[in-house]
Amino acid sequence: MADNVNHPSHYEASTSIECIESMEITFGKYNVAVFCVLNAYKYIWRHKYKNGLEDLEKAQWYLNRVKSYGVEDVNIDQLRDLLEKKKKEWQGSH
Secondary structure, eight states: OOOOTTTTTGGGOOOSSSSSHHHHHHHHHHHHHHHHHHHHHHHHHTTOOOTHHHHHHHHHHHHHHHHHTTTTTSOHHHHHHHHHHHHHHHHOOO
16 A cells, blocks of 8 residues: 555655655755755645645654754744644544
8 A cells, every 4th residue: 555655656766765865865954854844834734725634644754854853953843833733623624
């Protein structure tokens, strides 16, 4: 079964690494952390109109990735709070 949140097959190429890992090598973890924050925001923004809970799970994945980098000056607390609020709203309405 495809896992579009944790390991989307459309990001695999003919290599053993995923696109985000290549981005880390190319642009550095700080820049990828900023990308992840922005991508998480995008998924939270669109979840009601596109993929619902899957988009919220993708946002969570990206925020977890940021946390794993240990980048201190990328503040994600407000975005985490927003994500938790949207998850509760989603669960309450579905």
